[in-house]
Amino acid sequence: xxxxxxxxxxxxxxxxxxxxxxxxxxxxxxxxxxxxxxxxxxxxxxxxxxxxxxxxxxxxxxxxxxxxxxxxxxxxxxxxxxxxxxxxxxxxxxxxxxxxxxxxxxxxxxxxxxxxxxxxxxxxxxxxxxxxxxxxxxxxxxxxxxxxxxxxxxxxxxxxxxxxxxxxxxxxxxxxxxxxxxxxxxxxxxxxxxxxxxxxxxxxxxxxxxxxxxxxxxxxxxxxxxxxxxxxxxxxxxxxxxxxxxxxxxxxxxxxxxxxxxxxxxxxxxxxxxxxxxxxxxxxxxxxxxxxxxxxxxxxxxxxxxxxxxxxxxxxxxxxxxxxxxxxxxxxxxxxxxxxxxxxxxx
Ligand code: GRF
Numbered sequence: 001x002x003x004x005x006x007x008x009x010x011x012x013x014x015x016x017x018x019x020x021x022x023x024x025x026x027x028x029x030x031x032x033x034x035x036x037x038x039x040x041x042x043x044x045x046x047x048x049x050x051x052x053x054x055x056x057x058x059x060x061x062x063x064x065x066x067x068x069x070x071x072x073x074x075x076x077x078x079x080x081x082x083x084x085x086x087x088x089x090x091x092x093x094x095x096x097x098x099x100x101x102x103x104x105x106x107x108x109x110x111x112x113x114x115x116x117x118x119x120x121x122x123x124x125x126x127x128x129x130x131x132x133x134x135x136x137x138x139x140x141x142x143x144x145x146x147x148x149x150x151x152x153x154x155x156x157x158x159x160x161x162x163x164x165x166x167x168x169x170x171x172x173x174x175x176x177x178x179x180x181x182x183x184x185x186x187x188x189x190x191x192x193x194x195x196x197x198x199x200x201x202x203x204x205x206x207x208x209x210x211x212x213x214x215x216x217x218x219x220x221x222x223x224x225x226x227x228x229x230x231x232x233x234x235x236x237x238x239x240x241x242x243x244x245x246x247x248x249x250x251x252x253x254x255x256x257x258x259x260x261x262x263x264x265x266x267x268x269x270x271x272x273x274x275x276x277x278x279x280x281x282x283x284x285x286x287x288x289x290x291x292x293x294x295x296x297x298x299x300x301x302x303x304x305x306x307x308x309x310x311x312x313x314x315x316x317x318x319x320x321x322x323x324x325x326x327x328x329x330x331x332x333x334x335x336x337x338x339x340x341x342x343x344x345x346x347x
Contacts, residue, residue: 001026001027001028001029002027002028002029002078002079002187002190002191003029003031003032003075003076003077003078004018004022004028004029004030004031004077004078004079004080004081004183004187005030005031005032005033005034005072005075005077005079005080005081006018006019006030006032006033006034006046006051006080006081006082006083007033007034007035007036007080007081007082007083007085007089008033008034008035008040008042008046008082008083008084008085009035009036009037009040009042009084009085009086009087010037010040010041010042010084010086010119011040011041011042011084012040012041012042012045012046012083012084013172013176014081014083014084014104014172014175014176014179015030015033015042015045015046015081015083015084016042016045016046016049017175017176017179017180018030018081018083018179018180018183019046019049019051020049021180021183022180022183023049023050023051027187027306028183028184028187030051031051031052031075031076031077032051032052032053032054032071032072032075032077033046033051033052033053033054034053034054034055034056034068034071035053035054035055035056036055036056036057036058036061036085036086036087037055038055042084043055052075054071056068058087061087061088061089061090062087062088062090065090065091065092065093066092068090068093069092069093069096072093072097078100078187078190079097079100079101079102079183079186079187079190080093080097080100080101080102081101081102081104081179081183082101082102082103082104082141083104083179084104084119085103086118089101089141091143094141094142094143099140099186099189099190100140100186100190101140101141102138102139102140102141102151102179102182102183102186103138103139103140103141103146103148104136104137104138104175104178104179104182105117105122105136105137105138105139105146106119106122106123106134106136106168106171106172106175107122107126107134107135107136107137107171108133108134108135108136108137108153108155109137109139109146109147109150109153110146110147112125112126112134113145113146113147114145114146114147115145117146119168120164120165120168123164123165123167123168123171124164126158126167127158127162127163127164127167131158132157132158133155133156133157133158134155134156134158134167134171135153135154135155135156135171135174136153136154136156136171136174136175136178137150137152137153138150138151138152138153138178138179138181138182139151140186151182151185151186152178152181152182152185153178154174154177154178155174156170156171156173156174157170184307185307185309188306188307188309271301271302271305271313272301272305272313272314272316272317272318273301273317274298274299274301274302274317274320275294275298275301275317275320275321275324276295276298276299276320278294278324279291279294279295279297279298279320279323279324279327280295282294282324282327282328282331283295283327285331286327286328286330286331286332287326287327287328287330287331287334288327289327290323290324290326290327290330291323291324291327293323294319294320294321294323294324294327295320297316297317297319297320297323298316298320300312300313300316301313301316301317301320304316
């Protein structure tokens with residue numbers, strides 16, 4: 001389990017979406033929410049979701065980054081997600097969490113980024129400039145405002161009759177998809193760099209998938225997590241550890257449940273077929289070496305998928321398929337040649 005923190009300054013719909021995306025699974029956990037303002041909606045929302053939330057006045061963010069770092073360390077936070085956070089992050093925190101602080105920005109960076117470009121200002125500027133496309137970007141935070149490497153970016157169309165508000169709503173929709181995706185990528189990259197973490201054994205209560213079991217039997221190294229149904233568990237819209245829907249504003253309940261559905265849309269991209277059983281059959285019945293290559297690609301399909309690398313997963317699936325065919329063709333050819341020779345008594 002990798003703990004992450006969200007920092008937020010306002011409504012917090014992205015923060016809520018991250019909690020709903022991750023906290024019912026067993027890979028990533030939003031363990032902490034830090035804010036720089038009192039009396040903002042995100043505080044109540046996070047508390048209702050059971051996420052510890054701490055307010056630090058702006059003076060602390062400015063002058064005492066060590067206090068922030070201490071809290072992050074005490075909660076074993078590995079990755080930070082800035083979800084509409086308006087204070088500057090001090091260099092000390094950026095250095096300590098280098099490559100592990102993500103920010104979501106409501107434009108296609110580098111366009112419409114930098115000083116003054118936040119919230120409604122961005123959408124107003126996009127519409128005034130007559131753009132036909134806008135979007136959202138998740139990038140790594142560096143000491144230069146809105147200028148860190150882009151992790152995920154997605155476009156939305158700007159229609160002639162769009163207002164800043166309608167554009168904002170469209171951009172929010174894609175934000176709910178790309179932010180969890182970027183968090184997964186960053187956590188996967190971090191865990192790869194710290195093998196002791198990524199090798200954490202799968203908890204015993206999680207059933208082994210067929211692929212895991214086969215890979216283990218065949219002695220193929222495989223630290224892949226269990227395969228769907230867990231897509232549902234991992235991105236459930238009704239996390240087990242959530243407190244019941246609050247008696248608070250109705251609009252909040254509605255938003256939360258629709259966001260849960262959007263989070264699930266991320267996982268609705270099905271994992272490509274692994275073809276593992278076919279690979280094994282080919283290894284046994286046809287040509288062994290290409291069959292084994294097919295098995296290796298099969299194991300990669302699910303590991304790439306759970307790293308958030310859907311393209312890599314698709315490539316591995318296609319490669320497994322190709323090597324199954326190669327194994328089959330070579331198997332048929334060699335048997336076809338061998339049989340007449342055997343019958344002729346040459347072997
Ligand atoms: C989002 O549009 C995000 O891109 C920007 O601030 C907004 C926060 O919205 N950085 P919310 O508080 O998550 O609803």
